Amino acid sequence: MSVKTPENMGPVDELKRSLLKKTSVFLGALGLAGIGVPLLSYLSPNRSTREAGKPISVDVSGMKIGEQKTVLWRSKPVWIIRRSEAMLASLGLVDGKLKDPDSDVAQQPVYARNEARSIRPDFLVLLGICTHLGCSPTYRPDPKSVDDTWAGGFYCSCHGSKFDLAGRVFKNMPAPSNLEVPPYHFSDENTLVIGDGGA
Numbered sequence: 293m294s295v296k297t298p299e300n301m302g303p304v305d306e307l308k309r310s311l312l313k314k315t316s317v318f319l320g321a322l323g324l325a326g327i328g329v330p331l332l333s334y335l336s337p338n339r340s341t342r343e344a345g346k347p348i349s350v351d352v353s354g355m356k357i358g359e360q361k362t363v364l365w366r367s368k369p370v371w372i373i374r375r376s377e378a379m380l381a382s383l384g385l386v387d388g389k390l391k392d393p394d395s396d397v398a399q400q401p402v403y404a405r406n407e408a409r410s411i412r413p414d415f416l417v418l419l420g421i422c423t424h425l426g427c428s429p430t431y432r433p434d435p436k437s438v439d440d441t442w443a444g445g446f447y448c449s450c451h452g453s454k455f456d457l458a459g460r461v462f463k464n465m466p467a468p469s470n471l472e473v474p475p476y477h478f479s480d481e482n483t484l485v486i487g488d489g490g491a
């Protein structure tokens with residue numbers, strides 16, 4: 293039996309070999325594309341995920357003093373509260389009773405690291421999620437509406453955590469830290485952009 297070597301191969305065999313090679317390359321590329329496309333779509337977030345992560349704009353022009361508005365950002369509740377002068381004055385009265393009055397624990401952007409924990413004192417923006425186990429506290433702005441010393445704030449009925457009107461937690465509460473301030477900025481006088489800390 294004669295063994296075929298490159299030297300004794302005829303022109304037909306050469307043609308077959310070249311065709312076979314091209315077909316294998318083509319099928320290989322097709323296979324890679326077949327794996328690559330689903331892999332890429334798996335790795336890149338789908339449109340609704342991308343949309344959900346985007347900053348949101350909120351018109352605050354119609355908000356009354358003392359009003360609370362809740363919006364959803366990244367599927368989390370974000371509170372916007374328009375504070376009165378009296379509400380802001382109450383912040384100075386409770387400093388000695390707070391766990392972290394100066395917001396030393398960094399759960400807010402630097403521009404909100406002040407007594408009012410906000411860019412503009414009249415507008416408070418907070419994630420409405422208790423830092424203990426994630427319940428959503430309720431807004432209780434009226435003095436004495438929770439206890440006799442209550443000056444207004446947020447009350448988490450799950451395990452009794454209390455926060456002042458800047459979201460600062462009182463001492464000896466189950467919640468370990470102040471309520472979180474999300475990134476935000478005002479794009480104009482009446483428009484709040486949540487999810488983007490601005491320039």
Ligand code: FES
Nearest residue numbers: 422424425448451
């Ligand atoms: S979840 Fe708010 S006090 Fe426990």
